Amino acid sequence: EVQLLESGGGLVQPGGSLRLSCAASGFTFNNYAMSWVRQAPGKGLEWVSAIGGSGGETYYADSVKGRFTISRDNSKNTLYLQMNSLRAEDTATYYCAKESRYCRGSTCYDYFDYWGQGTLVTVSS
């Protein structure tokens, strides 16, 4: 059974930093890309960042580029999100999500087939 367990959320002041973790189990972690998706209180879903299975490829939404860093430790089956220069608008529940990849010809695509339960990040003074 696939399980994703986020941790590391909490209250942080504007300009501060926080590191989120996502412990994965139930699948061969290094075979799959992973993403972080966030949801502000009462709002919709926003993709934040993704990382390839080996960790060599990383992608970011414009809203977090230059402030957030995604990484993974495949020896620990754990995904991370280092969040710096936090702003009030970063307040959200952060979900880690496993990506499922399929390809047509030379182009591959992803969707999110498993999600963690989320961890709440509140940026406030």
Add this chain to the structure above:
Amino acid sequence: QSVLTQPPSVSGAPGQRVTISCTGSSSNIGAGFDVHWYQQLPGTAPKLLIYINNNRPSGVPDRFSGSKSGTSASLAITGLQADDEADYYCQSYDTSLSAHVFGAGTKVTVL
């Protein structure tokens, strides 16, 4: 403003059929990127409901179906049940943004 447009809410009586639209543009759905749908029950994490336009993961009832045409996609729920009350999100990829994009979500209410 979401890149993919969904109606904020739809409602129906038990047993009825409801549909949720997801309208994109030439840089996402219209560019050939597939659409996936997620169900978020109150207070829980999203769950994959439909993938690659019209495929159901194991365990998802066949009351849920998806379709895609042109720059839009739709999710249909037939035989509406009380436990279908949830928020539903469409998702695709946008080549202009180089990002996965979601609709703003549609709240389904069972009357």
